[in-house]
Amino acid sequence: MAETFSSQLVTARGLVDRLARRSPARLAVSSFAGVVVIFTLLLLTPWATRSGKGASIVDALFTATSAVCVTGLTVVPTGSFWSGFGQVVILVAIKVGGLGVMTLASILGLAVSRHLGLTQRMLAATEVKTTRLGEVGSLIRVVVITSTSLELLVALLLFPRFLALRESVGDAAWHAVFYGVSAFNNAGFVPTVEGLDGHVGDWALCLPIMIGVFIGSLGFPVILNIMRNRRRLSRLSLHAKLTLVTGGILVAVAAVLFLALEWTNPGTFGPLSVPDKILASLFQGVMPRSAGFSTVDIGNMHETSWLITDALMFVGGGSASTAGGIKVTTLAVMLLAIIAEARGDRDIEVFRRRVPAETIRLAIAVTFVGATAVLVSSLLLLEITGWRLDVVLYEVISAFATCGLSTGVTPLLPDSGKYVLVVLMFVGRTGTMTLGAALALRSRRRVIRMPEERPIIG
Amino acid sequence: MAETFSSQLVTARGLVDRLARRSPARLAVSSFAGVVVIFTLLLLTPWATRSGKGASIVDALFTATSAVCVTGLTVVPTGSFWSGFGQVVILVAIKVGGLGVMTLASILGLAVSRHLGLTQRMLAATEVKTTRLGEVGSLIRVVVITSTSLELLVALLLFPRFLALRESVGDAAWHAVFYGVSAFNNAGFVPTVEGLDGHVGDWALCLPIMIGVFIGSLGFPVILNIMRNRRRLSRLSLHAKLTLVTGGILVAVAAVLFLALEWTNPGTFGPLSVPDKILASLFQGVMPRSAGFSTVDIGNMHETSWLITDALMFVGGGSASTAGGIKVTTLAVMLLAIIAEARGDRDIEVFRRRVPAETIRLAIAVTFVGATAVLVSSLLLLEITGWRLDVVLYEVISAFATCGLSTGVTPLLPDSGKYVLVVLMFVGRTGTMTLGAALALRSRRRVIRMPEERPIIG
Ligand SMILES: [K+]
Ligand SMILES: [K+]
Numbered sequence: 001m002a003e004t005f006s007s008q009l010v011t012a013r014g015l016v017d018r019l020a021r022r023s024p025a026r027l028a029v030s031s032f033a034g035v036v037v038i039f040t041l042l043l044l045t046p047w048a049t050r051s052g053k054g055a056s057i058v059d060a061l062f063t064a065t066s067a068v069c070v071t072g073l074t075v076v077p078t079g080s081f082w083s084g085f086g087q088v089v090i091l092v093a094i095k096v097g098g099l100g101v102m103t104l105a106s107i108l109g110l111a112v113s114r115h116l117g118l119t120q121r122m123l124a125a126t127e128v129k130t131t132r133l134g135e136v137g138s139l140i141r142v143v144v145i146t147s148t149s150l151e152l153l154v155a156l157l158l159f160p161r162f163l164a165l166r167e168s169v170g171d172a173a174w175h176a177v178f179y180g181v182s183a184f185n186n187a188g189f190v191p192t193v194e195g196l197d198g199h200v201g202d203w204a205l206c207l208p209i210m211i212g213v214f215i216g217s218l219g220f221p222v223i224l225n226i227m228r229n230r231r232r233l234s235r236l237s238l239h240a241k242l243t244l245v246t247g248g249i250l251v252a253v254a255a256v257l258f259l260a261l262e263w264t265n266p267g268t269f270g271p272l273s274v275p276d277k278i279l280a281s282l283f284q285g286v287m288p289r290s291a292g293f294s295t296v297d298i299g300n301m302h303e304t305s306w307l308i309t310d311a312l313m314f315v316g317g318g319s320a321s322t323a324g325g326i327k328v329t330t331l332a333v334m335l336l337a338i339i340a341e342a343r344g345d346r347d348i349e350v351f352r353r354r355v356p357a358e359t360i361r362l363a364i365a366v367t368f369v370g371a372t373a374v375l376v377s378s379l380l381l382l383e384i385t386g387w388r389l390d391v392v393l394y395e396v397i398s399a400f401a402t403c404g405l406s407t408g409v410t411p412l413l414p415d416s417g418k419y420v421l422v423v424l425m426f427v428g429r430t431g432t433m434t435l436g437a438a439l440a441l442r443s444r445r446r447v448i449r450m451p452e453e454r455p456i457i458g
Numbered sequence: 459m460a461e462t463f464s465s466q467l468v469t470a471r472g473l474v475d476r477l478a479r480r481s482p483a484r485l486a487v488s489s490f491a492g493v494v495v496i497f498t499l500l501l502l503t504p505w506a507t508r509s510g511k512g513a514s515i516v517d518a519l520f521t522a523t524s525a526v527c528v529t530g531l532t533v534v535p536t537g538s539f540w541s542g543f544g545q546v547v548i549l550v551a552i553k554v555g556g557l558g559v560m561t562l563a564s565i566l567g568l569a570v571s572r573h574l575g576l577t578q579r580m581l582a583a584t585e586v587k588t589t590r591l592g593e594v595g596s597l598i599r600v601v602v603i604t605s606t607s608l609e610l611l612v613a614l615l616l617f618p619r620f621l622a623l624r625e626s627v628g629d630a631a632w633h634a635v636f637y638g639v640s641a642f643n644n645a646g647f648v649p650t651v652e653g654l655d656g657h658v659g660d661w662a663l664c665l666p667i668m669i670g671v672f673i674g675s676l677g678f679p680v681i682l683n684i685m686r687n688r689r690r691l692s693r694l695s696l697h698a699k700l701t702l703v704t705g706g707i708l709v710a711v712a713a714v715l716f717l718a719l720e721w722t723n724p725g726t727f728g729p730l731s732v733p734d735k736i737l738a739s740l741f742q743g744v745m746p747r748s749a750g751f752s753t754v755d756i757g758n759m760h761e762t763s764w765l766i767t768d769a770l771m772f773v774g775g776g777s778a779s780t781a782g783g784i785k786v787t788t789l790a791v792m793l794l795a796i797i798a799e800a801r802g803d804r805d806i807e808v809f810r811r812r813v814p815a816e817t818i819r820l821a822i823a824v825t826f827v828g829a830t831a832v833l834v835s836s837l838l839l840l841e842i843t844g845w846r847l848d849v850v851l852y853e854v855i856s857a858f859a860t861c862g863l864s865t866g867v868t869p870l871l872p873d874s875g876k877y878v879l880v881v882l883m884f885v886g887r888t889g890t891m892t893l894g895a896a897l898a899l900r901s902r903r904r905v906i907r908m909p910e911e912r913p914i915i916g
Contacts (some may be wrong), residue, residue: 335826360819
């Protein structure tokens with residue numbers, strides 16, 4: 001009896017493992033879609049709303065997609081529309097979505113490295129001494145333990161601050177956990193109506209959230225790589241170094257630009273003291289990574305700042321992370337290709353490593369598909385709403401990059417517009433992740449090579 | 459005596475030839491800057507304006523840059539502000555600028571193909587049985603003869619139409635020549651105040667202009683290649699085929715989209731008959747190539763149409779043509795790279811030819827630098843003017859791509875904004891052209907290759 005059950009379990013695990021191995025991209029997309037449907041149904045129940053009336057289908061679908069894709073865009077205020085049960089559903093959806101992203105991305109990475117026959121496999125795999133059968137299961141375990149620990153760490157840092165803000169122990173714990181999960185998973189959902197609005201100079205609150213967001217945005221392969229090499233950072237993988245350096249530069253540049261542009265804006269940084277201005281600019285510099293929290297009213301920021309945020313959100317965070325966008329390594333590889341081209345080098349080299357030429361094609365593909373998704377969605381929303389381009393572009397890129405920053409217009413969208421963003425959030429979340437892997441997994445070799453001919457470029 | 463003069467001539471030609479060979483990119487940029495300065499000075503003379511007062515420095519510089527870079531953006535109305543002399547100066551500036559672009563681009567291409575040591579050299583070079591010394595001179599001669607013939611052809615097609623519009627023979631000839639030069643060089647300047655405003659359904663006027671613009675936008679290498687292979691089009695070069703196919707598809711897609719989006723717009727296509735609608739949409743489909751003529755009020759078009767135009771203008775026309783943008787082959791190569799990646803092919807193949815992998819790096823470099831120029835200029839103009847993003851983005855991309863389509867706000871720019879566009883037009887004109895060549899001309903080979911490591915993309 002026990003033997004049969006155990007053998008069935010082995011069969012089931014083998015089945016998932018086989019599916020993960022054969023068409024991991026399809027597994028990723030279909031499991032995400034399934035999870036979205038489940039959470040939509042949960043949010044449709046009357047217990048999920050404060051009014052007890054039940055949400056509309058489009059609002060439930062939007063919120064579930066936004067939570068599972070860790071986007072953070074909302075069509076109804078999380079703190080006042082959803083009941084306690086509804087908020088727990090959202091929190092669980094974020095956690096499941098975040099775990100799903102990290103796990104599936106790692107599985108995809110595993111499949112790619114196995115396909116490529118590299119000796120240096122996905123870090124996660126070597127990390128846990130995997131067997132063929134248990135690889136996926138072990139991977140999930142490592143992801144769950146690591147991410148939950150880091151979320152709890154952020155929550156522990158936040159808990160005393162909420163107590164100091166005269167919240168009850170229960171509320172403080174709930175808010176600390178919600179922000180911890182929401183930050184590490186770059187989800188950007190806030191458990192209260194006012195969110196972080198009054199806390200623009202609150203270092204004790206902002207700093208843990210920023211750290212949680214930044215670590216979460218690095219991506220699981222980088223986090224594991226840092227944990228393993230914490231005493232010899234020079235031994236970090238190329239991917240980890242590129243992610244850290246590019247991400248760091250982007251945050252610094254963004255903070256400086258926001259500081260300069262919003263310094264005198266009466267609607268944002270203008271009334272703040274200088275230290276508060278610095279904190280606020282750092283905070284806004286980290287958030288396009290793609291957490292989407294905000295301590296100032298985005299709607300009051302200059303159009304210039306919006307456009308800078310658009311560019312930052314489009315780039316997003318690290319690969320196999322809960323952050324969205326085309327990913328920082330994609331940007332880095334393209335920049336490195338340009339530098340190599342400018343220097344006339346045959347190879348793309350960085351940190352004493354050579355980046356294979358196929359990687360550039362992947363980077364172009366991801367960027368191009370991303371840009372096309374943003375362009376098409378913008379055209380659709382412009383037609384549907386008749387709003388201004390700046391506002392539309394901001395929400396669209398925010399949805400694509402699962403960032404969740406908003407100028408405040410998303411709740412005003414007609415249903416058709418909401419559905420456009422639902423699709424875009426889903427595509428933004430699963431698309432870039434699976435595209436890279438799906439493309440890397442295919443490869444046909446031909447014996448006959450065509451004669452070479454060079455078109456003129458530029 | 460005659461011998462000394464002839465030897466001096468040989469020395470002078472040798473000097474230009476050597477400069478063209480050693481640093482062709484520098485030659486291109488400095489000669490363009492010199493030409494802009496000369497035409498600015500000419501437009502500053504009191505005879506250049508109708509009022510006789512002399513234009514302001516910024517307006518003269520803007521107009522000269524716009525004409526030499528064949529952009530067509532204007533800060534003052536060409537037909538009423540500038541005198542007959544001023545208009546002739548502008549026409550000559552367009553002609554010199556257009557010739558300069560075609561010649562310099564061809565010289566750059568020559569330098570690249572020589573550098574690469576390809577047996578199949580730049581088509582223009584093999585075409586005219588060049589000697590080492592006379593290569594550049596002969597090239598210029600071919601460019602001048604071919605382009606002038608095509609401009610005259612367009613002018614001849616237009617002349618009877620202007621007569622039929624009850625213009626005097628002199629006016630009709632002047633307008634036909636002006637439009638012929640302006641169309642073939644993708645300049646977009648119009649000799650009258652009302653421009654093409656009343657001619658939205660005028661096939662006899664619109665069709666020759668469209669054809670002139672499209673042929674001009676193909677670029678000199680393609681035009682020569684077609685002339686040589688007109689009986690066996692299958693023997694066209696890869697570059698010519700890619701330019702024709704991509705350009706054709708873009709025009710068709712643009713026309714269909716404009717037709718659908720503007721069909722009922724009362725400010726644009728709404729009041730037109732169906733055949734006029736079709737002509738107008740074809741016309742607007744060709745113009746972002748980058749001629750910048752318009753038969754409808756761009757300011758009245760939908761934002762959606764603006765965004766589509768933005769994308770089309772950014773792509774622009776053919777390499778070594780008077781059209782701007784990142785060029786259609788750049789787009790084609792990136793798309794082909796994505797297709798190759800999706801199919802898992804090792805090589806990028808098209809029309810039974812293999813596109814070398816370095817070409818992709820060039821394409822990324824050109825696109826990335828272009829996108830950065832547009833982003834930075836947009837940020838500057840947003841700060842300077844406080845206008846809406848849609849309007850700013852339209853003028854900025856139009857200036858970068860030397861397209862000259864306008865929502866009508868360029869004349870309202872403050873001087874600082876005009877200078878931003880001047881720099882952008884110059885960068886857009888000389889930048890993409892020289893970047894590709896400058897990058898292709900450098901190449902350092904290293905003996906030691908670094909170990910390969912693959913960052914995660916997407
Ligand atoms: K987010
Ligand atoms: K133009």
